[in-house]
Amino acid sequence: MNEAQNIQEIKESTRIRKPILEIKDLRKSFGNNHVLNGFNLQLFEGENLVIMGKSGSGKSVMIKCLVGLMQADSGSIKVMGNDINTLNEHDLNELRTEIGFLFQGSALYDSMTVRENLEFPLRRHKHKFGIVKEKTPLVIEALESVGLVDAIDLMPAELSGGMQRRVALARTLILKPKIILYDEPTSGLDPITAKEIIELMRRIQREYKTSSLIITHDVDCARVVSERMVLLVDGINYAEGTFETLKNSNDEKVKAFFK
Ligand SMILES: Nc1ncnc2c1ncn2[C@@H]1O[C@H](COP(=O)(O)OP(=O)(O)OP(=O)(O)O)[C@@H](O)[C@H]1O
Ligand SMILES: [Mg+2]
Numbered sequence: 116m117n118e119a120q121n122i123q124e125i126k127e128s129t130r131i132r133k134p135i136l137e138i139k140d141l142r143k144s145f146g147n148n149h150v151l152n153g154f155n156l157q158l159f160e161g162e163n164l165v166i167m168g169k170s171g172s173g174k175s176v177m178i179k180c181l182v183g184l185m186q187a188d189s190g191s192i193k194v195m196g197n198d199i200n201t202l203n204e205h206d207l208n209e210l211r212t213e214i215g216f217l218f219q220g221s222a223l224y225d226s227m228t229v230r231e232n233l234e235f236p237l238r239r240h241k242h243k244f245g246i247v248k249e250k251t252p253l254v255i256e257a258l259e260s261v262g263l264v265d266a267i268d269l270m271p272a273e274l275s276g277g278m279q280r281r282v283a284l285a286r287t288l289i290l291k292p293k294i295i296l297y298d299e300p301t302s303g304l305d306p307i308t309a310k311e312i313i314e315l316m317r318r319i320q321r322e323y324k325t326s327s328l329i330i331t332h333d334v335d336c337a338r339v340v341s342e343r344m345v346l347l348v349d350g351i352n353y354a355e356g357t358f359e360t361l362k363n364s365n366d367e368k369v370k371a372f373f374k
């Protein structure tokens with residue numbers, strides 16, 4: 116290989132490994148409860164990264180700091196090269212449309228139909244989508260991608276848990292985000308429905324070329340969807356690697372996840 120090829124190769128690999136999301140030294144305490152103690156993370160373009168941590172370890176707190184629902188005590192969060200602490204309100208809002216967030220549970224608006232639930236984020240981001248017309252095709256398109264067009268006029272209470280999760284995912288997809296954050300996408304679902312959601316997540320990543328951060332307790336989900344995993348223990352990124360490497364680790368704290 117000549118030098119030019121070599122340089123080209125290095126360029127290629129760094130291009131592929133470009134972080135779309137970067138968290139450095141994130142800290143968050145609630146009084147004496149020190150939840151995040153210097154958490155670091157990089158999510159690369161097009162990657163499915165799984166974060167596991169036991170209940171109460173701070174996974175949701177971390178993701179809430181990421182989307183600005185919670186203020187971290189210190190640390191930096193960069194999204195597509197922008198430090199979110201330095202952005203003004205307008206630019207921050209713009210950036211938020213690039214990040215889809217699937218909440219723990221499905222968090223649909225109970226008093227709105229499926230259609231209205233999906234129109235809601237479009238109306239909130241008028242600058243990106245313009246005035247939302249009645250019966251916009253975007254809603255149908257998003258529902259098609261989760262296989263639920265027929266549910267368009269139903270209320271959330273009329274849907275099963277798995278269907279609600281899919282509608283919530285459609286509501287996330289409608290903004291065509293570059294990054295999707297999933298907080299426990301399969302919790303509370305039976306194994307078969309959980310599998311369907313996992314398949315859907317993989318399909319979405321392939322079709323929309325999104326980068327995803329997936330928080331889960333579910334070892335099966337982690338095995339199937341993750342290209343890389345980060346274990347959150349004691350408020351830090353305690354261990355990182357592929358499912359296989361972590362599963363074969365000799366570290367007691369890591370082993371505990373796979374029991
Ligand atoms: N708004 C809040 N005020 C005070 N303490 C909070 C708040 N939100 C979270 N905590 C605390 O932060 C810690 C981490 O909570 P978090 O919800 O991030 O856990 P988690 O890892 O997502 O757990 P689970 O797997 O059960 O969802 C817990 O001790 C929780 O009590
Ligand atoms: Mg949580």
